[in-house]
Amino acid sequence: MTQKVTIHDVAQQAQVSVGSVSRALNNYPHVSEELKSRVMAAALELDYQPAFLAHGLRRGQTNSVGFLVGTIANPVISTIFEAASEALSAKGYAVTLVSSRNQAELDVACLRLLARRQVSGLIVSSAAESPEPARRYLGELGIPTVMLDREATSDELVFAVQSDHESSMREAVAHLIRRGDREIAFIGGPEDFYPTRQRFLAYQAALLDADLPQRPELIRFTSFNERAAYAEALLLLQSRPLPSALIVAGNIILAGALMALQDLGLVVGRDIALVACDDINLTRLYRPPITAIRRDLKLLGVTAARLLLRGMQAEHSEIERIIKLPTKLVLRESTQYARALPRSAPAAGKERANGTILN
Amino acid sequence: MTQKVTIHDVAQQAQVSVGSVSRALNNYPHVSEELKSRVMAAALELDYQPAFLAHGLRRGQTNSVGFLVGTIANPVISTIFEAASEALSAKGYAVTLVSSRNQAELDVACLRLLARRQVSGLIVSSAAESPEPARRYLGELGIPTVMLDREATSDELVFAVQSDHESSMREAVAHLIRRGDREIAFIGGPEDFYPTRQRFLAYQAALLDADLPQRPELIRFTSFNERAAYAEALLLLQSRPLPSALIVAGNIILAGALMALQDLGLVVGRDIALVACDDINLTRLYRPPITAIRRDLKLLGVTAARLLLRGMQAEHSEIERIIKLPTKLVLRESTQYARALPRSAPAAGKERANGTILN
DNA sequence: GCAAAAGCTGAAAACGATTTCCGACAGCTT
DNA sequence: AAGCTGTCGGAAATCGTTTTCAGCTTTTGC
Numbered sequence: 001m002t003q004k005v006t007i008h009d010v011a012q013q014a015q016v017s018v019g020s021v022s023r024a025l026n027n028y029p030h031v032s033e034e035l036k037s038r039v040m041a042a043a044l045e046l047d048y049q050p051a052f053l054a055h056g057l058r059r060g061q062t063n064s065v066g067f068l069v070g071t072i073a074n075p076v077i078s079t080i081f082e083a084a085s086e087a088l089s090a091k092g093y094a095v096t097l098v099s100s101r102n103q104a105e106l107d108v109a110c111l112r113l114l115a116r117r118q119v120s121g122l123i124v125s126s127a128a129e130s131p132e133p134a135r136r137y138l139g140e141l142g143i144p145t146v147m148l149d150r151e152a153t154s155d156e157l158v159f160a161v162q163s164d165h166e167s168s169m170r171e172a173v174a175h176l177i178r179r180g181d182r183e184i185a186f187i188g189g190p191e192d193f194y195p196t197r198q199r200f201l202a203y204q205a206a207l208l209d210a211d212l213p214q215r216p217e218l219i220r221f222t223s224f225n226e227r228a229a230y231a232e233a234l235l236l237l238q239s240r241p242l243p244s245a246l247i248v249a250g251n252i253i254l255a256g257a258l259m260a261l262q263d264l265g266l267v268v269g270r271d272i273a274l275v276a277c278d279d280i281n282l283t284r285l286y287r288p289p290i291t292a293i294r295r296d297l298k299l300l301g302v303t304a305a306r307l308l309l310r311g312m313q314a315e316h317s318e319i320e321r322i323i324k325l326p327t328k329l330v331l332r333e334s335t336q337y338a339r340a341l342p343r344s345a346p347a348a349g350k351e352r353a354n355g356t357i358l359n
Numbered sequence: 360m361t362q363k364v365t366i367h368d369v370a371q372q373a374q375v376s377v378g379s380v381s382r383a384l385n386n387y388p389h390v391s392e393e394l395k396s397r398v399m400a401a402a403l404e405l406d407y408q409p410a411f412l413a414h415g416l417r418r419g420q421t422n423s424v425g426f427l428v429g430t431i432a433n434p435v436i437s438t439i440f441e442a443a444s445e446a447l448s449a450k451g452y453a454v455t456l457v458s459s460r461n462q463a464e465l466d467v468a469c470l471r472l473l474a475r476r477q478v479s480g481l482i483v484s485s486a487a488e489s490p491e492p493a494r495r496y497l498g499e500l501g502i503p504t505v506m507l508d509r510e511a512t513s514d515e516l517v518f519a520v521q522s523d524h525e526s527s528m529r530e531a532v533a534h535l536i537r538r539g540d541r542e543i544a545f546i547g548g549p550e551d552f553y554p555t556r557q558r559f560l561a562y563q564a565a566l567l568d569a570d571l572p573q574r575p576e577l578i579r580f581t582s583f584n585e586r587a588a589y590a591e592a593l594l595l596l597q598s599r600p601l602p603s604a605l606i607v608a609g610n611i612i613l614a615g616a617l618m619a620l621q622d623l624g625l626v627v628g629r630d631i632a633l634v635a636c637d638d639i640n641l642t643r644l645y646r647p648p649i650t651a652i653r654r655d656l657k658l659l660g661v662t663a664a665r666l667l668l669r670g671m672q673a674e675h676s677e678i679e680r681i682i683k684l685p686t687k688l689v690l691r692e693s694t695q696y697a698r699a700l701p702r703s704a705p706a707a708g709k710e711r712a713n714g715t716i717l718n
Numbered sequence: 719g720c721a722a723a724a725g726c727t728g729a730a731a732a733c734g735a736t737t738t739c740c741g742a743c744a745g746c747t748t
Numbered sequence: 749a750a751g752c753t754g755t756c757g758g759a760a761a762t763c764g765t766t767t768t769c770a771g772c773t774t775t776t777g778c
Binding site for chain 4: 018031054
Binding site: 049050051052053054056057062064071072073074075078079081082085086089094095096097098099101112113114115116117118255258259262281282285286287 | 408409410411412413415416421423430431432433434437438440441444445448453454455456457458460471472473474475476477614617618621640641643644645646
């Protein structure tokens with residue numbers, strides 16, 4: 001219906017065979033200039049666009065990539081997606097996005113859907129750190145895949161782009177300790193979720209560096225769900241003594257924690273220092289502005305896209321399979337003054353209201 | 360490569376012809392139980408999944424829909440998308456998302472891309488109120504389309520789901536006026552952008568209702584770009600006398616305005632009342648919480664999906680072509696106290712810190 | 719008990735492109 | 749002038765399905 005004009009119409013219009021039309025349009029060698037121009041003219045006049053399905057069926061490839069996310073309703077993911085999608089569509093690929101709705105058990109189903117559509121490549125940033133089935137299925141699939149801020153697999157066709165969560169988290173914790181904080185709480189996502197794990201490891205390492213004990217009651221892991229994060233934060237913040245600093249690993253958890261702080265009448269920066277992971281509008285615009293670990297989300301997306309493009313071009317051998325991108329600690333007022341210290345003695349001179357970027 | 364097992368393999372395994380396999384798998388009438396079960400067993404054993412491309416080519420439909428947005432990196436859009444996408448994939452449709460990057464001139468190109476992929480349906484929520492070319496192209500395409508919170512067209516295959524921006528905006532302005540505000544500023548997106556226009560019309564109407572004059576210097580339109588919104592807000596807030604209330608029509612504009620307020624040292628709720636459109640994390644969690652016009656974004660997405668599904672089922676005649684969904688005004692502290700009134704006399708008893716939902 | 723109808727299945731024709739195969743023709747060389 | 753080489757373009761095979769057609773077997777109706 002929609003696609004009325006076929007290659008046959010063009011052939012008839014140009015008075016040549018369909019094979020010639022195909023060759024002319026696809027820049028094959030040994031096509032005379034005269035024929036080529038005649039075909040071009042006919043194609044242009046009829047506004048011919050080769051049928052995607054027939055093309056793909058014959059060629060065995062779809063020029064489309066699948067993007068699996070846990071949810072797209074998350075500013076971090078959607079920014080990454082936007083950048084990746086732009087880079088991919090610039091190279092002629094269309095992107096079909098599927099969401100597993102943060103349910104690990106749906107991951108395989110989503111991947112099957114994409115595989116059935118014969119996507120040429122995959123970018124996976126499913127929220128659930130797909131325990132095993134999904135990872136194994138990914139290997140069997142044999143489709144070039146980029147894991148986005150997720151654990152890589154040993155598969156030859158599976159690549160990864162990751163953020164260096166650790167260095168900035170160590171820096172953040174060290175900064176808090178330098179300020180005088182001793183009771184530093186940590187709320188993360190699921191414990192087996194790659195970014196959470198990396199951040200938590202760094203948190204532990206930083207405490208160890210400073211010879212501070214790890215306090216289990218100050219460490220919480222929660223699911224990706226504001227309500228759950230709120231509940232955990234509420235429990236944590238009702239324990240006494242109140243920790244002097246709180247690190248939240250993820251923007252949904254940040255939302256839950258802010259809600260809990262608000263309900264308990266605690267003021268960020270005055271009653272408790274706050275460090276967030278991922279610098280979003282909320283951290284920047286909140287009063288007081290919230291110290292955050294920032295990463296270049298667009299770069300993350302574009303890098304994933306580029307890596308995938310290379311991965312789809314069959315020369316996998318000499319590609320570096322894992323790329324790690326830097327993060328930056330942005331200091332803001334939420335860690336400037338704190339209960340633990342006299343208000344007149346901010347920790348360091350290098351902090352400014354708008355946030356100084358270290359690293 | 361990827362798709363190794365074809366219908367022929369299944370046919371061979373089950374010792375039947377390919378036609379029978381197809382019929383058995385697609386629940387055709389007049390297929391014996393025995394044959395069906397044999398085919399099922401074979402298909403299951405071989406893990407057969409019909410090749411999407413061949414299927415689509417033959418059937419003339421792709422069971423996929425295109426979703427055009429101006430940007431997905433916007434919490435409102437991404438939430439709507441998520442809901443729509445979920446509803447569509449429940450019915451077996453895959454969704455390919457393309458972003459025109461807020462550039463109206465790219466709209467047609469994006470639509471062409473989707474049309475070439477022979478999507479069965481379209482949902483369009485491009486940020487640019489596509490002047491004419493895109494709308495006309497949409498008509499020519501002949502693909503069932505749902506405009507999402509955009510102006511409808513008269514085309515038979517073009518439907519629309521819209522939010523009732525007007526009633527809540529009138530209510531909001533009336534509320535401000537009741538509080539005592541007389542100088543109510545308005546910053547909107549592009550003037551020809553559907554939601555902006557609706558909101559602005561309601562703003563005008565509410566002023567008229569109260570016999571208040573319209574003050575051109577308090578009305579600004581800006582592009583969808585935080586920097587531009589920031590600049591407009593800065594100019595507006597530097598004019599004297601300072602308006603006692605500010606309405607921002609859109610979440611990007613909200614971010615720019617908050618930045619400007621912050622840079623000018625103005626405190627929301629104390630120095631100026633603030634009303635936002637779209638209730639996002641930021642409005643809820645900001646201190647003080649910001650009064651906002653809320654709409655059920657998931658419902659918006661699901662409704663668009665349902666409407667499209669009906670639109671794709673060929674019986675267009677008796678479908679209502681435009682659906683309008685309600686909005687709600689959520690009162691919060693940002694409009695509770697204001698310069699214009701003595702602090703001891705909050706406007707109404709029905710406001711609570713957490714926001715009371717009217718309407 | 720027999721014609722007609724209905725049920726079931728295999729063979730083959732689509733769908734619209736790409737790609738292989740092969741013959742025609744021009745331009746050379748011997 | 750015959751034979752060879754290389755370019756060009758038409759015909760046909762192919763991709764993996766669905767769907768039509770036709771043939772065979774069974775049931776049904778009278």
